[in-house]
Amino acid sequence: MPERLPYVPIEALAEYVEQRVELRGWVYALRSSGKLVFLQLRDGTGVVQCVLFKPSAAPELWDRVRHLKQESCLRVEGTVVAHQKRQGEQELSVDDVEVLSEPATDYPISPKEHGTDFLMDHRHLWLRSRRQHAILKVRAELVAAIRDYFDSRGFTLVDAPIFTPNACEGTSTLFETDFHGEPAYLTQSGQLYAEAAAAAFGKTYCFGPTFRAEKSKTRRHLAEFWMVEPEVAFLDLEGDLDLAEDFLCNIVARVLDRRRRELELLERDLEPLARIAKPFPRIRYAEAIEILQRAGHDTHYGDDFGGDEETVISDNFDRPVMVTHYPRTLKPFYAKTDPEDSTLALNVDVLAPEGYGEVIGGAQREDDLDTLLANIDAHQIPRDQLEWYIDLRRYGSFPHSGFGLGLERTVSWICGLKHVRETSPFPRMLTRLRP
Ligand code: 4AD
Numbered sequence: 001m002p003e004r005l006p007y008v009p010i011e012a013l014a015e016y017v018e019q020r021v022e023l024r025g026w027v028y029a030l031r032s033s034g035k036l037v038f039l040q041l042r043d044g045t046g047v048v049q050c051v052l053f054k055p056s057a058a059p060e061l062w063d064r065v066r067h068l069k070q071e072s073c074l075r076v077e078g079t080v081v082a083h084q085k086r087q088g089e090q091e092l093s094v095d096d097v098e099v100l101s102e103p104a105t106d107y108p109i110s111p112k113e114h115g116t117d118f119l120m121d122h123r124h125l126w127l128r129s130r131r132q133h134a135i136l137k138v139r140a141e142l143v144a145a146i147r148d149y150f151d152s153r154g155f156t157l158v159d160a161p162i163f164t165p166n167a168c169e170g171t172s173t174l175f176e177t178d179f180h181g182e183p184a185y186l187t188q189s190g191q192l193y194a195e196a197a198a199a200a201f202g203k204t205y206c207f208g209p210t211f212r213a214e215k216s217k218t219r220r221h222l223a224e225f226w227m228v229e230p231e232v233a234f235l236d237l238e239g240d241l242d243l244a245e246d247f248l249c250n251i252v253a254r255v256l257d258r259r260r261r262e263l264e265l266l267e268r269d270l271e272p273l274a275r276i277a278k279p280f281p282r283i284r285y286a287e288a289i290e291i292l293q294r295a296g297h298d299t300h301y302g303d304d305f306g307g308d309e310e311t312v313i314s315d316n317f318d319r320p321v322m323v324t325h326y327p328r329t330l331k332p333f334y335a336k337t338d339p340e341d342s343t344l345a346l347n348v349d350v351l352a353p354e355g356y357g358e359v360i361g362g363a364q365r366e367d368d369l370d371t372l373l374a375n376i377d378a379h380q381i382p383r384d385q386l387e388w389y390i391d392l393r394r395y396g397s398f399p400h401s402g403f404g405l406g407l408e409r410t411v412s413w414i415c416g417l418k419h420v421r422e423t424s425p426f427p428r429m430l431t432r433l434r435p
């Protein structure tokens with residue numbers, strides 16, 4: 001019986017130096033000289049250089065390997081050796097190659113430059129490239145960091161539904177669908193349900209896909225994105241800011257610690273991320289307006305901020321800035337009115353540094369029944385759809401606060417990307433539903 005070689009993931013090769021192993025993966029790139037073939041093999045855990053030396057290879061093997069196409073699927077046997085040039089890295093000295101499948105035609109994505117539309121049309125294949133791989137590794141780490149943060153601090157995960165009968169964040173961005181003959185909407189935010197959960201569990205969060213039908217074609221807007229939304233009983237706005245601050249510091253530090261290699265591959269400047277520490281600057285909306293006016297922006301008290309304004313504000317700080325106390329009229333019906341100034345809301349937007357814009361929106365929630373009803377009417381929301389939500393104020397109304405962090409915008413910031421589209425495995429945008 002021939003000995004069975006250990007089947008090893010590329011990321012573990014350092015443990016097998018001088019040993020014979022089997023790898024399984026795909027041809028990422030291939031070049032050959034007169035005597036050598038250099039085959040970059042990727043297996044999902046990494047990329048390794050496999051070297052075939054003509055004088056020690058059977059002629060038939062040499063020919064087969066030399067003509068392999070990009071993305072051929074292989075089983076490769078060989079000996080792990082130290083990389084000839086790169087210290088601390090390994091390569092494989094190849095003894096044998098079995099071809100499991102070979103593309104019938106050339107792989108559409110070649111090392112040459114492609115336009116973004118072409119790459120997005122081939123997103124199902126583009127995911128295999130090193131940069132996309134690194135971005136999605138960072139995304140997965142961030143998801144794990146988010147879950148661990150809340151799970152280890154007494155928060156209970158309570159999922160919110162995706163089909164909803166009513167709007168949460170205003171009616172202009174609703175995706176309408178037909179729910180057995182009745183109109184329903186894809187959720188814009190799990191918050192209203194998280195509030196119900198907070199009354200049942202105290203500290204809770206939901207984390208799932210959310211949808212916005214806004215006709216925005218910016219580098220920060222997706223039609224479908226993931227949001228994590230903690231909601232906490234007996235927490236006021238200040239406590240909400242403390243939570244958001246601690247949470248952001250924690251998740252950024254974890255990704256820096258565990259995904260440094262990926263961030264380096266993305267050529268992310270790590271220094272601004274390493275600076276993310278408490279305390280974050282806290283300013284009021286009115287001060288943000290002053291910052292904009294001093295910078296020469298034609299912005300007036302009462303205006304909402306777009307991406308440009310957010311960048312100007314955040315450029316004044318080297319860490320995330322928390323902007324609070326917006327005019328009530330700019331914020332949804334559920335935000336609590338400031339008891340000290342009834343024109344203001346007890347809300348917060350957290351703007352990421354380096355121009356990445358708003359990553360968190362949150363607020364203390366209106367817990368006074370009559371004020372909430374007045375807000376619902378003022379926003380012209382039909383009360384009957386929200387009776388269940390109003391019940392939360394009828395039966396044991398309680399002070400509470402929460403926020404929502406957009407996953408993709410946060411990945412975009414941490415990875416230092418120009419556009420949010422690459423942070424989603426299969427992004428959905430104003431002009432993209434496929435693949
Ligand atoms: O500020 P938003 O709209 O807040 C809410 O939905 C609240 N109900 C959350 C809460 O308090 N529980 O959205 C929260 C975050 C934004 O700060 C942003 O990071 C992200 O969600 N976001 C988007 N990300 C990508 N594309 C879009 N179209 C987004 N809209 C919001």
Ligand code: MG
Nearest residue numbers: 349358360361
């Ligand atoms: Mg917002």
